[in-house]
Amino acid sequence: MPAASQKRQPPEIHKFGGASLADVAAFRHAIDIVCKRTGPRVVVCSAPSGVTDVLLGMAKRARSGQENGLQSDSVALRRRYQTILQAIVPTKTARRATSEAIDRSFDELDALVGSLLVLKELTPRTSDFIAARGERLSALLFAAGLEAAGEKSRYVDAVDVVITDGPYGGASPNLMLTDMSARKQLRPLLDRGILPVVPGFLGAVPAADDDDPGVVRPAATLGRGGTDLTATLMGRALGAREVMLWKDVPGMLTADPRVVPNARVIPQLHVREAAELAYFGAKVLHPRALIPVSGRNIPVFVRPFADPSAVGTEISGRQTLDRYPVKALSAMPGQALLTVAGSGMLGVPGIAARTFAALFDEGISVSLISQSSSEQSICFSVPEGAAKRAQKRLAEEFREELVREDIDSVDIKTGLATLAVVGIGMAGHPGIAARVFRALADAGVNIVAIAQGSSELNISFVVAASATAAAQRAIHDAFQLAKIGGGAATGGDHVDVVLLGFGQIGRTLAEMIAKGNGKGPGARKGTKAVRIVGVIDRTGFLFDPDGLSARDVNGLISLKEGGRGFADAPSGRVARPADAIATLAKHALSQPVLVDVTAADTTELIKQALAAGMDVVLANKRPLSGSRDSHAELNALAAKSGQRILFEATVGAGLPILDTYKKLAESGDKVLRIEGCVSGTLGFLMTEIGKGRPFSEALRRAMEKGFTEPDPRDDLSGADVGRKALILGRLLGFEGDPDEVQVESLVPEAYRKLPLTEFLSRLEELDKDWAARLSAAKSKGGALRYVATVTKNRIAVGLRTVDGASPFAGLKGTDNQIAFTTNRYKENPLVVTGPGAGLAVTAAGVLNDILGLTS
Ligand code: ADP
Ligand code: ASP
Ligand code: MG
DSSP, rough: OOHHHHOOOOEEEEEEOGGGGGSHHHHHHHHHHHHHHHHEEEEEEEEOOHHHHHHHHHHHHHHOOOOOOOOHHHHHHHHHHHHHHHHOOOHHHHHHHHHHHHHHHHHOOOOOOOHHHHHHHOOOOHHHHHHHHHHHHHHHHHHHHHOOOOOOOOOOOHHHHOOBOOOOOOOBBBBHHHHHHHHHHHHHHHHHHHHEEEEEEEEEEOOTTTTOTTTOOEEEEEEETHHHHHHHHHHHHOOOOEEEESSSSSSSSSSSSOOOOOOBBSSSSEEHHHHHHEEEOTTSOOOOTTTTGGGGSEEEEEEEEEEESSEEEESSSSOOOTTOOEEEEEOOOOOOEEEEOOOGTTTTTTTTHHHHHHHHHHTOOOEEEOOOOTTTTTEEEEEGGGGHHHHHHHHHTTHHHHHHTSSOOEEEEEEEEEEEEEEEGGGGGGTTHHHHHHHHHHHHHHEEEEETTTSSSSSEEEEEGGGGHHHHHHHHHTTTTGGGGGGGGSSOOOOEEEEEESSSHHHHHHHHHHHOOOOOGGSSSTTTTEEEEEOOOSSEEOOTTTOOOHHHHHHHHHHTTTOOOOGTTTTTOOOOHHHHHHHHHSSSSSSSEEEEEEOSOOOHHHHHHTTTTTTESSSSSSSSOOOOOHHHHHHHHHHHTTOEOOOOOTTTTOOOOOHHHHHHHHHHHOOEEEEEOHHHHHHHHHHHHTOOOOOOHHHHHHTTTTTTTTSHHOOOSSSHHHHHHHHHHHHHTTTGGGGSSEEOSSSSSGTTTTTTHHHHHTGGGGGGHHHHHHHHHHHHHHEEEEEEOOSSOOOOEEEEETTTTTGGGOOTTTTEEEEESSSSSSOOOOOEEEOOOOOHHHHHHHHHHHHHHHH
16 A cells, blocks of 8 residues: 555545536536645536536437427537537637537437437436436546646546446436446545546446346446535545535525525534435435435535635534524425225234335335324325326235225325425424424415424425415414524525614615615625615514515615604505514525614613624613613623624714724723713703803704704603713713713703693793803803713713813814713823714714624
8 A cells, every 4th residue: 555545635526416517607607616625636527517417408309200390409418518618618629528528429319309300219227328428528628627736636437436237217326336436536536736627417327137247237327416416425435524416506405496585694513414305305316315414424515606715515414503493495396196095904913014115116206105093094194196106006916905894995186295394303392293284274375294203303294286385484473483594585685774763863774775785786795785674663664574675674664754653554464563573584584684773762672682692782772771780681682592682872872982893992992981071962951151142042043953853842851861861971881870860951841741832932931041150150261061970880971161271162063072081091082072962973883783693
């Protein structure tokens, strides 16, 4: 043995499916993927997508004498291969041999098709011989392309490495013989740093006794999609480090994405789960692809060809995702159900055994069996195409029983599909079947037959073919499969916003998001697009999985301005906010965020959203300024499920107040005290009064400009500033309840309960007091400001006379200002100043938080 083989590095197997070799660009990308790896590698190639179908279609048409189109199909295929070759092997001499191989193969095809037209007979052997060129030429091209890209590589034909037990058309690999020949052929190449390229989908037929030694045995195909199987066979034989199946899907999904649009990538599956899915019709893997690696420590990855940096789905011996007893669904359409029934079957041994032995003899595979416990019937599903044959055969088998009327009949029911619900965690979870059936009942789907395997790895059942889509969607929703792996459809390229509230801020935000909405090519790679998928108000909600467009948003704004609610929108639904969130949470949202732009007490809704796996962004102060217990509960809920609550816009609108705090804390500084003017309304009022304007006039101006709440006493009471102060205090560790915040109201006791109109008509009565306050402040060279003072132990907000030289005195209009006194900024506090109110800046602050969630 050479020294090299003793520390032989296990190779990687890279399999490229048809979509990954569809054209020049795909071939280039595939070659690039292989070249970027290092160490020993084996490449397994499918035929470019559609090639196998065209070849088999040509064979069938020729056999039935349809000459039309045969020539043009052949020419098109030949040209397709030559075009790819020319692009990936630029030098003419380097590509000559491969180019000639393509021509020979299509000359041969033309001759074969010609003889089929005459013979009008097509054997499985000939059909396989015709189809085999699809993958063979593909692998030849790939090897030439690798060489051109500077990698040493060699084409190795499938019959030299994969040995089968036959038959043509759907051969089963012989694992032992395949292990031996693959090792013998491939290891010497790998040891010399050469990359073998093997055509998939094919294997040698078994050797006949009278074969000349050295004779090349013909190829049999392994069944449609068989290249997956070739890849895992190579992985097994060579003890590969990993087998990578590059496909045009982001990974193994929770369901077929063509049937269940919100299907999600499953980050990891146990081999047995994946095998079960493949066997029960998940089109993404060949049904037997995982047999070669089961029980071996060879992980298989289903990876997205379009995004090589994404890992896709790992299929291995690990068991993860315990929260999901059910991980995926699959469906086998085109099934028929046979029932052998009769009262005379009771207690008669051997009926079941004879039934299945007879079917086995006929080569009919049974995918689901259920026997009633009364033993008066056995029921099983077979492919529709085999149903008549099965029935005939069973009628013969049970001729005597039928005559004696021990068996009444062998019935067929067609137009069915078998669905499988798969998950290794089902074994430990009682009630899964009940949940499946409740979901189906709610969706109005009738179950024709049920079976649960003894492994409890799957529950399968038969439904009418017409109900398969509805059934899969219902079960997918019932088990919240759209949330698996963080609910990311394709590595989470979107942030899906659910907007709670559609007041001024909500509308501004919606317009901003809709304008920048990354639908289509606008969304740059690496940045995540934000879209609004749901909007909720008091009347109902609206759901649009593609995200609202600018036009949609405008429509909703006019709706609202017309005094109507979302329940009245064309696609709106009537619901209470809690029900709306529950419904939206069930959908397959990608990185869902609930954005609260209301001013109501939404604490319970926020909790609900966190529990449903949503992050939360708040412009609404109330949920964060509730009781100490309720605040703690929110944080605990978020921490438990790893969700985040961001709330920059609650204090100082778009100003980076919380951001500054966070940066100080992260840098190891300690914030001792926060002081600030955090009310735009009161700020405006104070600067106006400072200019000598009477209080009544200043307040009326503020109202005209829309700076106040409808009842300005809501601002004057200081409650809003108190809430902001409490939010800041809690950052510093303040542990009190809201009533421990000392709030000075600017509305004298006697005026607090007056009707609004009366209060407004009596504003002038207050001017005198304010004038006195102002002159007192001025006499000290100071200015009047409404200030929040926050430390860990005490929070107070109220009217202060600030030093004329202090930054607060210089504040203008609605601007906010926050000063942080910290260990480092003790003498000169760190001051943040800027517009602290206004729709655009507040909405921008919210949007900033949303974007912050993506990093
Ligand atoms: P390859 O190119 O490797 O041959 P396939 O085309 O055979 O790949 O498999 C990928 C296809 O399988 C996808 O187009 C997808 O529509 C389908 N599919 C069905 N069920 C699933 C599933 N559960 N997960 C991923 N893809 C699925
Ligand atoms: N080309 C074959 C097919 O389409 C095999 C494969 O792609 O895996 O079935
Ligand atoms: Mg396939």
